[in-house]
Amino acid sequence: MAFVNYESREIQLKIVYYGPALCGKTTNLQTIHRMVSDDSKGSLTSLATAQDRTLFFDFMPLVADAVEGFQTRFQMYTVPGQVMYNMTRRLVLRGVDGLVFVADSQWDKMPENVESFKNLEENLRLQSDDIEALPCVFQYNKRDLSNVAPRHYLDFLLNNRRVRRPAVEGVATEGRGVFETLNMIAKLVLLKFIREYSGKQVEDARLVLA
Amino acid sequence: MAYSMGSKDVRRMRRILLELLDRSEADACVVCDQAGHVLAEEGLESQDPHLMSALGAGVFAATRELAGLLGENEFSSVVHQGTRRSILICAVDEQSLLLVIFGTSANLGLVKLYASPAAAAMRSVLDRVRARSEEETAPPGHTFVLRQGAPLFGAGK
Ligand SMILES: Nc1nc2c(ncn2[C@@H]2O[C@H](COP(=O)(O)OP(=O)(O)OP(=O)(O)O)[C@@H](O)[C@H]2O)c(=O)[nH]1
Numbered sequence A: 001m002a003f004v005n006y007e008s009r010e011i012q013l014k015i016v017y018y019g020p021a022l023c024g025k026t027t028n029l030q031t032i033h034r035m036v037s038d039d040s041k042g043s044l045t046s047l048a049t050a051q052d053r054t055l056f057f058d059f060m061p062l063v064a065d066a067v068e069g070f071q072t073r074f075q076m077y078t079v080p081g082q083v084m085y086n087m088t089r090r091l092v093l094r095g096v097d098g099l100v101f102v103a104d105s106q107w108d109k110m111p112e113n114v115e116s117f118k119n120l121e122e123n124l125r126l127q128s129d130d131i132e133a134l135p136c137v138f139q140y141n142k143r144d145l146s147n148v149a150p151r152h153y154l155d156f157l158l159n160n161r162r163v164r165r166p167a168v169e170g171v172a173t174e175g176r177g178v179f180e181t182l183n184m185i186a187k188l189v190l191l192k193f194i195r196e197y198s199g200k201q202v203e204d205a206r207l208v209l210a
Numbered sequence B: 001m002a003y004s005m006g007s008k009d010v011r012r013m014r015r016i017l018l019e020l021l022d023r024s025e026a027d028a029c030v031v032c033d034q035a036g037h038v039l040a041e042e043g044l045e046s047q048d049p050h051l052m053s054a055l056g057a058g059v060f061a062a063t064r065e066l067a068g069l070l071g072e073n074e075f076s077s078v079v080h081q082g083t084r085r086s087i088l089i090c091a092v093d094e095q096s097l098l099l100v101i102f103g104t105s106a107n108l109g110l111v112k113l114y115a116s117p118a119a120a121a122m123r124s125v126l127d128r129v130r131a132r133s134e135e136e137t138a139p140p141g142h143t144f145v146l147r148q149g150a151p152l153f154g155a156g157k
């Protein structure tokens, strides 16, 4: 749930990277953190196991000059993908404004992708959120590997809904698709915030960011 | 959905926090919501309030689940005691938390004693903020304007 402080002129928005274990959620934040300029980012904090698997979440604030007269602060989180950490995923999802679903493009990961997406829908339902109403971007990651499913298959499997969501092909380790994904979700979250919070329909054309 | 605070709300919250710091001799405090957003802060030096909120909200939520496992409705507060600095995290309401950071010169009993009325006062401010956000969107006459141009984020920017 977005939060606006008129006194400090700041808008806070929460973006969560979701997806199955080892699909590359943490790698996305690490890549952003490595590449983005110092004045846009805070530190990247990872609550992880000794094997670098996310245990609780990764967290990194990003600030941008996206709205006139306000500082926009995106609170970026990843969830732990391992099935057993579902309670933690629910905690991290609270108050979410936008989602990036990172899918692992490898053929043998398809059941896990589907399972994780179902789990996301279920967890959102439990907190009375609806995936249809939330900004969401798909990232089909690990496109550098040889055993990957074609994009249209991933679309068919995960993104086969009334309203199709943007989908980006990525190689998170190399940075491919990482900023495209980030800018896309940031833009969708901002558009939704402005549309709902300004209490009126605003022409998309006027608001195009990129 | 979004909710917002104006300068009046901010002033009220600041007054509550300053009074808490003054009476309890604690060093700093932060109020955050369950999403980890920072609603107010007072007295922090080098610590990042946003990171503190993200972690505090996580700790408290996890503790709540633990309480459930033990058949407790809720632990109303959590304390982490260090040798030089400690932190008390207590619920303001269902959706928000108060974090109080204190050193050896303050006393846990006193911090707890004063944190409780501070949390109650905070609750009434936040109730008002939320009730208002239900009916109203941005303040009348206010529109948010997105900046045009280059993508927000990129390598080296
Ligand atoms: N080949 C390849 N490997 C990748 C890519 N993205 C991430 N990886 C690797 O996949 C492994 C897991 O990446 P993480 O980012 O830790 O995965 P995660 O989704 O955070 O996993 P959990 O925290 O367990 O949910 C690491 O060894 C990464 O280097 C990619 O695009 N291509």
Ligand SMILES: [Mg+2]
Pocket: A025, A026, A027, A053, A054, A078, A079, A080, A081
């Ligand atoms: Mg991870």
